[in-house]
Amino acid sequence: xxxxxxxxxxxxxxxxxxxxxxxxxxxxxxxxxxxxxxxxxxxxxxxxxxxxxxxxxxxxxxxxxxxxxxxxxxxxxxxxxxxxxxxxxxxxxxxx
Amino acid sequence: xxxxxxxxxxxxxxxxxxxxxxxxxxxxxxxxxxxxxxxxxxxxxxxxxxxxxxxxxxxxxxxxxxxxxxxxxxxxxxxxxxxxxxxxxxxxxxxxxxxxxxxxxxxxxxxxxxxxxxxxxxxxxxxxxxxxxxxxxxxxxxxxxxxxxxxxxxxxxxxxxxxxxxxxxxxxxxxxxxxxxxxxxxxxxxxxxxxxxxxxxxxxxxxxxxxxxxxxxxxxxxxxxxxxxxxxxxxxxxxxxxxxxxxxxxxxxxxxxxxxxxxxxxxxxxxxxxxxxxxxxxxxxxxxxxxxxxxxxxxxxxxxxxxxxxxxxxxxxxxxxxxxxxxxxxxxxxxxxxxxxxxxxxxxxxxxxxxxxxxxxxxxxxxxxxxxxxxxxxxxxxxxxxxxxxxxxxxxxxxxxxxxxxxxxxxxxxxxxxxxxxxxxxxxxxxxxxxxxxxxxxxxxxxxxxxxxxxxxxxxxxxxxxxxxxxxxxxxxxxxxxxxxx
Numbered sequence: 001x002x003x004x005x006x007x008x009x010x011x012x013x014x015x016x017x018x019x020x021x022x023x024x025x026x027x028x029x030x031x032x033x034x035x036x037x038x039x040x041x042x043x044x045x046x047x048x049x050x051x052x053x054x055x056x057x058x059x060x061x062x063x064x065x066x067x068x069x070x071x072x073x074x075x076x077x078x079x080x081x082x083x084x085x086x087x088x089x090x091x092x093x094x095x096x
Numbered sequence: 097x098x099x100x101x102x103x104x105x106x107x108x109x110x111x112x113x114x115x116x117x118x119x120x121x122x123x124x125x126x127x128x129x130x131x132x133x134x135x136x137x138x139x140x141x142x143x144x145x146x147x148x149x150x151x152x153x154x155x156x157x158x159x160x161x162x163x164x165x166x167x168x169x170x171x172x173x174x175x176x177x178x179x180x181x182x183x184x185x186x187x188x189x190x191x192x193x194x195x196x197x198x199x200x201x202x203x204x205x206x207x208x209x210x211x212x213x214x215x216x217x218x219x220x221x222x223x224x225x226x227x228x229x230x231x232x233x234x235x236x237x238x239x240x241x242x243x244x245x246x247x248x249x250x251x252x253x254x255x256x257x258x259x260x261x262x263x264x265x266x267x268x269x270x271x272x273x274x275x276x277x278x279x280x281x282x283x284x285x286x287x288x289x290x291x292x293x294x295x296x297x298x299x300x301x302x303x304x305x306x307x308x309x310x311x312x313x314x315x316x317x318x319x320x321x322x323x324x325x326x327x328x329x330x331x332x333x334x335x336x337x338x339x340x341x342x343x344x345x346x347x348x349x350x351x352x353x354x355x356x357x358x359x360x361x362x363x364x365x366x367x368x369x370x371x372x373x374x375x376x377x378x379x380x381x382x383x384x385x386x387x388x389x390x391x392x393x394x395x396x397x398x399x400x401x402x403x404x405x406x407x408x409x410x411x412x413x414x415x416x417x418x419x420x421x422x423x424x425x426x427x428x429x430x431x432x433x434x435x436x437x438x439x440x441x442x443x444x445x446x447x448x449x450x451x452x453x454x455x456x457x458x459x460x461x462x463x464x465x466x467x468x469x470x471x472x473x474x475x476x477x478x479x480x481x482x483x484x485x486x487x488x489x490x491x492x493x494x495x496x497x498x499x500x501x502x503x504x505x506x507x508x509x510x511x512x513x514x515x516x517x518x519x520x521x522x523x524x525x526x527x528x529x530x531x532x533x534x535x536x537x538x539x540x541x542x543x544x545x546x547x548x549x550x551x552x553x554x555x556x557x558x559x560x561x562x563x564x565x566x567x568x569x570x571x572x573x574x575x576x577x578x579x580x581x582x
Contacts, residue, residue, distance in 0.1 A: 016459040017439040039403045042473050052475030056531025062334040076198045082428035092434050
């Protein structure tokens, strides 16, 4: 039985801000199902009382002095923006 | 004979005696690129004008105190996920096709201080996701030993360019084996440093808790010099470690007497080719002859490495790649009607298939209802994998095994089968999950003439011992002296 339905693929795609054709949805449903099925071998592991590791080294959080520093020059920052006007990035209308 | 048949230390000597110039070295690089690049296709962007200008400037300093640094004037290639000021950086992705960074990565600043010359930016799997460099949004790189085969991935361009003699050395990045696996496939030396040894500032993030920049070179000695230049604490990267950087070259003594080697039985198991196993057994004999001892050990959770990696790396990738939205930089779809539509169309048109597959897997693993079952479970599995290494390192100095289960495979052979492709990284992934350093050095050739790599793994921040063993093995063999007949 398939763990991942086409509806689920569409839902996850929306969360990830991606869109797919019906054909691609079908393909991803199969492939993700296979990969998730493979990942489920982790269920064989007894992980009760095992602490999750998110960082391999024992490190303390790093803080810098709370001092204002100059940002990057505006022209430089906008150099790579696909659309900009009057020193600002332009995007499609957000509010009607 | 190419100038690049010399080691860095020999070239340094030649420069010092003014027998060659930096311009000679840069010429050598572009001449070779001109001769073989249409076959190898390792470069995405060349930096020729700036490099020649820089060479002239450096030549004017030859013989002064400013030219004393060992890396002075050495031509280097940079993987295209390391940002380079005013030099196009694409990450192998259409979404960054025209991206021109406005600052340098910390490793680039360090290389500028060492006065290396950047020859160009090297091809890679898109956003470093892949094991064959076939996932590049621009071109497929070939393995210089056999153009029909892959150079490995994702630092395929970095490894191929060094193997083909186009640059003296290069930088790659390694998230699950992306330096060591292509180094093995291309018959060169590639090191993934301890997580935190090298700053990740300016490395376009794939999986932040695993990614690490490292050197790809012809010899172990060159590798140690390059790592020396790029290591150290960086205020711009909160994950860079505040530990001393030793003099790695001091480890290159050739002496491994009394060294204790662990050989995990899981690394010589199912799926590993007979020839690969044989090359490891030969290497152990060589090291035994030099006075080391070895025992078989177990890393019992190795088999869970690939599943753990794909859940964690994809989860982190789905989060990191959210920044590519077509607003501030990169490709923007011209077909969007509103903002959400802009995000979706930009990302769907800009990202390639493997990247989308991993974003989907990661978003799924992090989504409500699945987070504990997949993401947290994988973080726990990671704890067990890391502990396997710690247990073995209580009694041994290094762990040795193959770098890859087989030599390079054919272009196109595995591209439609993600799970088979993922299994290729089975021997390198656990090293990233544990955060320890690992190197791949040339260890022989398969009967089809393709190189095989030996992997040497060390304790956290013990690159010195890794280099000591790698160098002793290299000096006792001549695999690294063989070159592809390109």
